[in-house]
Amino acid sequence: MTYSYWLGGAVALALIMPAAAQDAPRKIFRGEVASLDGQTLGVKTKDGQTISVTLTPDWRVRVVVPIGVEAIHTGSFIGTAQVPQADGVGRSLEVHVFPPGVKSGEGERDWDSQKGARMTNGTVTGEVTADAKGRELTLTFPGGSRKIVIPPDVPVVQFNPAQHADIKPGVQVFIVAMGDGSSGWKTNNIAIGQNGAAPPM
Template sequence: MRFSTLTGAALMLALAFPAGAQETRKGIRGVVATLDGQTLGVRGKDGTVTAVTLAPDWTVRVLVPIGVEAIHPGSFIGTAQMPQADGSGRSLEVHVFPPGVKSGEGERDWDSEPGSRMTNGTVEGEVTSDAKGRELTLAFPSGSRRITIPPDVPIVEFGPGQRAQIKPGVAVFVVAQSAGGGWKASSVSIGQDGAAPPM
């Protein structure tokens, strides 16, 4: 099943850190430490457990690997990327949205690596290949960015998951919003077959 089956609300939260809102939202990465009712505990690399309050209707998204050939002119994609000296970006990961869905369109700071950016836009013009990987241009309302996707970069799309998949030891990624000194979220992303989400 492809992630076009997800609700519009879940899609709008998919990797959408609105410009200017970085101080109230963040990506929480790690493995599930606990799940007690609607409270999810995520253990980060440093061993710290972050508590996230899940919405009553919280959903699970499974990140399913797909081939780079799924990206073509007109595709709407998002990519965490590292800015290059020539003004282009080098992808760290790519996620492909279904036709008609444009979430988080534009560019903003990202937190997967120091200095990284998230760019969401429509593939414009020709997609080319060379020794460095696939090259394309992403267009968005405020401009465009030339992007290189190295051959070893993970490319995924979102598929629907089940709450039963969220259990201790499972690698997760959560886009959380600050709330009363804590964090809240409406969805939890996991990788396929236990893989860590690439974001």
């Protein structure tokens, strides 16, 4: 796999979205595939609504694959949805590990998976320690850093290439669509879970 597969354009996954695209209007959709008709994807969201997303000509699919937490070490570039605690330490809800050499979306921004959640992408600096509470590390990004605790039961994943044929009714998906709603939504990337699991983002 070449790293160019992960990058380029207004990548739909916010965690690997180029900086210019991150400022564009976007909306996250989580749910299951209701239909796929040419370049039009129907997604049934968790609130029961079915929304329509236009797939760009270069659309791709990635499958979220669990990996061991030991894959995270000093120098790793990772992203994590986390909730800052009273002491400022972020408690992870999920972690995604980028391939070596890939750094995108560095920084911290609001995330919608849980009230008060933030998405933090950065480089692991200093020592990674472990105890009964989980892994503890520091993520550093331009303009700041965040101490992170990864509890033992938190999913740690990476993204692997998948096929268009994997997108079929009933498959659980995670999509970050671009647009403002009035003119429709579009995306060039879809994330799916492995073996029917919902992507944890």
